[in-house]
Amino acid sequence: MIKTNLQNIHQKITMTALRCGRDPKEITLLAVSKKKTVREIEQAVSVGQNFFAENYVQEGISKIKLLSDVKLVWHFIGSLQSNKSRLVAKYFDWCHTVNSLHLAHRLNFQRSGMPNPLNVLIQINISNEEQKSGILLKELPNLAQAISVLPCLILRGIMAMPILHHSNERQLVAYHxxxxxxxxxxxxxPSVDTLSLGTSSDIDSAIIVGSTMVRVGTAIFGTRG
Structure with missing residues (x-):
């Protein structure tokens, strides 16, 4: 099932990209493996999936350790508390949810001494929803500038979560x-190249507006138990 699902998603990404004049190679498929087993992740790896995302720090680290003999790229996409930042800085390759200068400074300090900088995305709260993390758009210039000079971080772009209760039209306005x-x-x-936007429910909309990274869980692995 996982193999077939991945094939279907790649086909969907390709068709949508070509339909709007984009190169499908510009779009990275990020497999959200939250609550999924190492065996399920290995099934995805067996058909060429190398980019995985986790929402919970400890769960993600457990999988990273168990799969350390496989060359995979691990993204942290969950809400990050300051007391867990050290673990994300140590074990993950990317953090999608940087939403304050305080957190950026912690990640930068805790990444020091490692061979590669941590790739970071600034999380934007595009709908100003109280229950969602992320900064307001007006806060982006200052935070981006501050992160850009931190030596152990690389500013790669921005991330946002979908507004599931909005109509497609309203969603597209926000995504544009x-x-x-x-x-x-x-x-x-110059380091910015990533717009992390789109999930299993809105891949088409995200690709149409220019997303370079779609985060897909359910459409790959099925519903979480």
Missing amino acids: KMAEVFQQLKDTY
């Missing part, structure tokens, strides 16, 4: 705004 901001960030910082 994210795409505009992403382009402005790219024009300012």
